Amino acid sequence: MTHDIRRSIMLCEAINLIEGLIKVPPKLEQSVLSLLNMHLLWMLRDKAGKAYPEHRKAVIAHAKALGVSLPKSKWVKPAKGFIVEQLPLDVSDLPATYAKLTPKHKGFFVVLDYGHMNLQGGEDTGAYYSDRPKKDGSGSNSLIVIHMEKLRGVPEFPTRRSPEEVPYILDVIAEHVHHELQHMIQYVLLAPVDKQQIDHLPDYKEHKTGYYASQVEYDPQIGSAVAEFVEHWHILSDYHKQGQMRGGLNLSKSIKQFVGMAPTSLGTGFALSRFFRALRQSDDRQRYRTAIKKFVIGVGEQLKP
Numbered sequence: 205m206t207h208d209i210r211r212s213i214m215l216c217e218a219i220n221l222i223e224g225l226i227k228v229p230p231k232l233e234q235s236v237l238s239l240l241n242m243h244l245l246w247m248l249r250d251k252a253g254k255a256y257p258e259h260r261k262a263v264i265a266h267a268k269a270l271g272v273s274l275p276k277s278k279w280v281k282p283a284k285g286f287i288v289e290q291l292p293l294d295v296s297d298l299p300a301t302y303a304k305l306t307p308k309h310k311g312f313f314v315v316l317d318y319g320h321m322n323l324q325g326g327e328d329t330g331a332y333y334s335d336r337p338k339k340d341g342s343g344s345n346s347l348i349v350i351h352m353e354k355l356r357g358v359p360e361f362p363t364r365r366s367p368e369e370v371p372y373i374l375d376v377i378a379e380h381v382h383h384e385l386q387h388m389i390q391y392v393l394l395a396p397v398d399k400q401q402i403d404h405l406p407d408y409k410e411h412k413t414g415y416y417a418s419q420v421e422y423d424p425q426i427g428s429a430v431a432e433f434v435e436h437w438h439i440l441s442d443y444h445k446q447g448q449m450r451g452g453l454n455l456s457k458s459i460k461q462f463v464g465m466a467p468t469s470l471g472t473g474f475a476l477s478r479f480f481r482a483l484r485q486s487d488d489r490q491r492y493r494t495a496i497k498k499f500v501i502g503v504g505e506q507l508k509p
Contacts, residue, residue: 225386225423225426225427225498225502226386226389226390226394226423226424226427227298227299227302227389228382228385228386228389229294229295229296229297229298229389230297231294231296231297232291232293232294232295232385233381233382233385234271234272234273235291236291236314236348236381236385237267237270237272237377237378237381238267238272238273238274239287239289239314239316240316240350240377240381241263241267241272241274241374242274243287243316243352244263244361244370244373244374245260245263245264245274247361247362248260248263248362256362258367259361259362259365259367259370261367262367262368262370262371263370263374266370266371266374267374270374270378286315286316286317286318287315287316287318288313288314288315288316289313289314289316290311290312290313290314291311291312291313291314292310292311293307293309293310293311293312293346293388293392295307295389295393302393305393305394305396305397306393307392307393308392308393308396309346309392311346312346312347312348312388312392313346313347313348314347314348314350315347315348315349315350316350316352317349317350317351317352317353318352318353328351328354329350329351329354329355329380330348330349330350330351330380330381330383330384331347331348331349331351331384332346332347332348332349332384332387332388332391333346333347333349334346334388334391334392346388346391346392348381348384348385348388349384350377350380350381350384355373355376355377355380356373356376357369357372357373357376358373358376358377361373372435375431375435376435379427379428379431379432382427382431383424383425383427383428384424386423386424386427387420387424390402390420390423390424400419401419401420402419402420403418403419403420404418404419404420405417405418408420412482413481413482413485413486414482415482416478416479416481416482416483417482417483417485417486421479422491422495423498425479426479426495426498426499426502427502428479429462429477429479429480429499430499430502430503430506431506432477433458433459433462433474433477433499433503434503434506434507436474437453437455437458437507440453441453455507458474459499459500459503461474461475461476462474462475462476462477462480463476463477463480463495463496463499464476464480464481464484465496479495480492480495480496480499483495
């Protein structure tokens with residue numbers, strides 16, 4: 205962990221903030237990512253006589269690096285523009301702090317949408333839908349939907365994306381999966397004991413300030429902000445190493461700009477995120493300050509050498 209990150213965390217601890225984001229079961233997350241990696245391999249089927257072997261190698265290599273296994277079953281063509289897979293809701297590998305919580309569902313569905321579903325409008329890249337389980341507890345209508353055609357890099361894959369871009373595309377997919385799985389943990393594990401976890405502000409559906417400031421989006425949006433910041437930081441770091449940027453990169457200053465604790469200027473590479481702008485505009489300053497600490501810790505974890 206870098207000196208700048210440590211210093212930022214110490215600053216947050218000095219004002220007595222709470223740390224920790226909603227955890228997602230690692231095995232569960234890997235099961236979903238396995239399906240999505242297989243989706244990309246399916247996209248690499250022979251197109252106009254071109255099999256894209258280097259793209260395929262890159263997908264398999266990156267999945268292996270992340271510890272994600274690929275299904276052995278043959279991938280089939282999407283029926284009616286989407287694929288539905290049912291998975292068990294296994295939360296056994298969550299931290300001990302979750303041990304006393306029992307999920308209200310035993311299973312859920314993963315839906316990979318290829319641009320033919322109308323469950324969500326606008327620019328949504330994913331969604332979580334909760335419903336009551338069956339009487340025997342064997343399953344539910346609980347859905348995680350990933351709108352593949354709206355994820356950055358996926359619509360152009362592989363024809364306009366190089367093999368070197370595969371890790372970036374897979375990381376984008378992984379971030380969206382993690383976000384929606386956090387929502388599922390909120391609904392099926394945390395909400396039964398803390399209904400505030402799924403509170404919505406009146407204008408939540410408008411995707412403006414009320415959306416980002418709603419409690420249901422709090423931890424998932426912090427996680428997404430961490431992923432967005434780290435992705436951009438790596439890009440700028442590469443530009444800097446190649447001599448394509450003037451001046452140096454300052455992690456502490458970049459974090460402060462991203463969360464709204466320092467002004468931004470043209471060419472710095474970081475601007476105030478929509479999520480932190482919404483929190484800063486809300487009346488609850490403590491939630492804003494707590495989000496900053498959770499964000500800083502998350503960035504520190506991602507940028508560990």
